[in-house]
Amino acid sequence: MADRAVVALRRVVREFLTPLECGELAVAVSGGADSLALTEATAHAGHRLGLAVRALVVDHGLQEGSAQVASDAAALARKLGADSAEVLTVAVTGSGGPEAAARRARYAALRGALSRDDALVLLGHTRDDQAETVLLGLGRGSGPRSVAGMRRLDRPWGRPLLDVPRSLTRQACAELGAKPWEDPHNADPRFTRVRLRNEVLPLLEDVLNGGVSAALARTAAQVREDLEALDALADELLAEARDGAGLDAAVLAAAPPALRRRALRTWLLEAGVRDLTEGHLRSVDALAGDWRGQGGVWLPGGLVAGRAHGRLALNSRETKGE
Numbered sequence: 383m384a385d386r387a388v389v390a391l392r393r394v395v396r397e398f399l400t401p402l403e404c405g406e407l408a409v410a411v412s413g414g415a416d417s418l419a420l421t422e423a424t425a426h427a428g429h430r431l432g433l434a435v436r437a438l439v440v441d442h443g444l445q446e447g448s449a450q451v452a453s454d455a456a457a458l459a460r461k462l463g464a465d466s467a468e469v470l471t472v473a474v475t476g477s478g479g480p481e482a483a484a485r486r487a488r489y490a491a492l493r494g495a496l497s498r499d500d501a502l503v504l505l506g507h508t509r510d511d512q513a514e515t516v517l518l519g520l521g522r523g524s525g526p527r528s529v530a531g532m533r534r535l536d537r538p539w540g541r542p543l544l545d546v547p548r549s550l551t552r553q554a555c556a557e558l559g560a561k562p563w564e565d566p567h568n569a570d571p572r573f574t575r576v577r578l579r580n581e582v583l584p585l586l587e588d589v590l591n592g593g594v595s596a597a598l599a600r601t602a603a604q605v606r607e608d609l610e611a612l613d614a615l616a617d618e619l620l621a622e623a624r625d626g627a628g629l630d631a632a633v634l635a636a637a638p639p640a641l642r643r644r645a646l647r648t649w650l651l652e653a654g655v656r657d658l659t660e661g662h663l664r665s666v667d668a669l670a671g672d673w674r675g676q677g678g679v680w681l682p683g684g685l686v687a688g689r690a691h692g693r694l695a696l697n698s699r700e701t702k703g704e
């Protein structure tokens with residue numbers, strides 16, 4: 383008979399998986415407590431549902447001894463019940479700092495290891511990770527999309543532990559006799575997230591008498607629902623406003639700003655605008671919602687949004703004014 387935390391996690395993962403279409407099941411394993419506990423629970427739940435479970439470990443090659451950490455994690459994942467364990471070695475390159483580059487490489491490698499459209503890769507993010515994500519988003523003023531946090535299901539990604547406190551995964555590892563790998567980065571106060579975890583959240587818990595992580599995660603779930611409803615309405619608005627490659631400014635102007643800006647955001651991203659800031663979006667929005675005959679809005683990626691004859695259009699800088 384397994385112990386309390388192990389049993390609780392198995393149930394959480396089984397309830398997550400049961401309603402989903404899934405022909406290939408993988409779990410992303412870093413060797414930390416969250417993903418080890420997740421591996422055991424996924425193996426147990428997956429086998430009950432008749433699914434084999436693959437453990438996927440990414441070796442970023444960024445820290446000394448990373449190959450050993452990865453192969454130890456793979457061996458432990460097999461012991462915890464995974465049917466197979468693979469180490470995916472990636473080259474971390476590209477812009478945005480080493481952490482962002484590692485994350486991109488990791489997600490690309492995990493996705494690349496899948497062979498079916500209905501595959502799922504389970505990730506070990508917990509309620510505490512969600513709380514940190516929400517606090518970071520709030521502090522940076524990056525809007526409801528980041529306050530909404532991570533999604534439970536965003537195929538092929540699944541996060542069954544998003545309502546589970548981190549303490550439960552640690553307890554499950556102790557019950558299983560599995561020794562998690564402690565990432566030295568997780569204790570390094572140069573990382574904002576580490577200070578949030580070790581300094582800010584405990585202080586907030588103390589000042590607000592506990593329950594802060596759960597409250598932040600609950601807020602994220604509520605914002606997520608609102609966001610999805612608004613996104614669906616904004617898609618309808620965009621469809622209605624489309625006029626060839628451009629948009630009918632009168633249709634946009636009649637809509638509430640929150641929907642208009644969402645529709646414009648989708649339109650701009652579709653057209654290939656990258657690194658879109660709130661400032662850019664507001665300036666493009668003003669072409670419809672606050673029209674005073676202003677000039678075009680220069681956007682990153684060499685595009686200019688402008689208005690002519692009641693229509694918003696995007697032109698490349700070179701062709702502008704032709």
Ligand SMILES: Nc1ncnc2c1ncn2[C@@H]1O[C@H](COP(=O)(O)OP(=O)(O)OP(=O)(O)O)[C@@H](O)[C@H]1O
Binds near residue numbers: 409410416488504506
């Ligand atoms: N090296 C790795 N190999 C495989 N999976 C990993 C690896 N690192 C992280 N993961 C997966 O991602 C989950 C979250 O890990 P962690 O919190 O360290 O990453 P993060 O960078 O905050 O994640 P994200 O980029 O998804 O926000 C882990 O529980 C695990 O499932």
